[in-house]
Amino acid sequence: MTRKQKRLAGIGGMVTVVALAMGLVLTALSDSVAFFNSPTDLMAETATPGQRVRLGGIVEAGSVERGAGEIVRFRVTDSVTSVPVVYAGLLPDLFREGQGVVTEGALGQDRVFAADTVLAKHDETYMPREVVDDLKARGLWQDGALVEASAQ
Structure with a gap:
């Protein structure tokens, strides 16, 4: 050689x-x-049950229910569709209704999103970029705030 x-x-x-x-x-x-999905995308079956995804949107008003132990149920919405979410654990201090949230987990066979991570906004101006982009595309986000469905 x-x-x-x-x-x-x-x-x-x-x-x-x-x-x-x-x-x-x-x-x-x-x-x-984990791929990002809005509630509308998730319910349109872009994610198969069991596939790990990131769900972002607004915590629906009146939807937070605290169960036994650290089980919390709430709904995430993009003002078009809302997805039921169940989370076992401590929520971030800034988690509340009407605020932006990103959850990570998987959609179950029963179409309930089982979250293993919940991320809440960290100040009054923060919204996850993917959530803002999706809401802007739907005409639901203007001037740094969510446009109420009744205002449209």
Whole structure:
């Protein structure tokens, strides 16, 4: 084997090892990827039951119910559709009705979203970018605030 052939074989071997390592990393990361959905998107069956997704919207007024232990039930809405959510755990201090929220979890067979993470806004001007973009596209967000359905 000539010197040039040895060098090409070494480079080929390194490319193979790097490609294999990248494939393993991407495979491992694919299990933790969560796609963003609005309640309307989620109920339009863009997510299959059991698939990990990120649901964002507004906590529907009058929907928060605290159950036994740390079980909390509430509805997330985008002013078009609302999705029932169940969460077991402590909610963020800033979680309340009428505020923006992003939840992570999976949609169950019964079409109830089982959240394992709940993120609430951190000040009066914050709204998750994906939620704002979706609400703007629907004409429900103007000048940094949610447009009431009765005002339209």
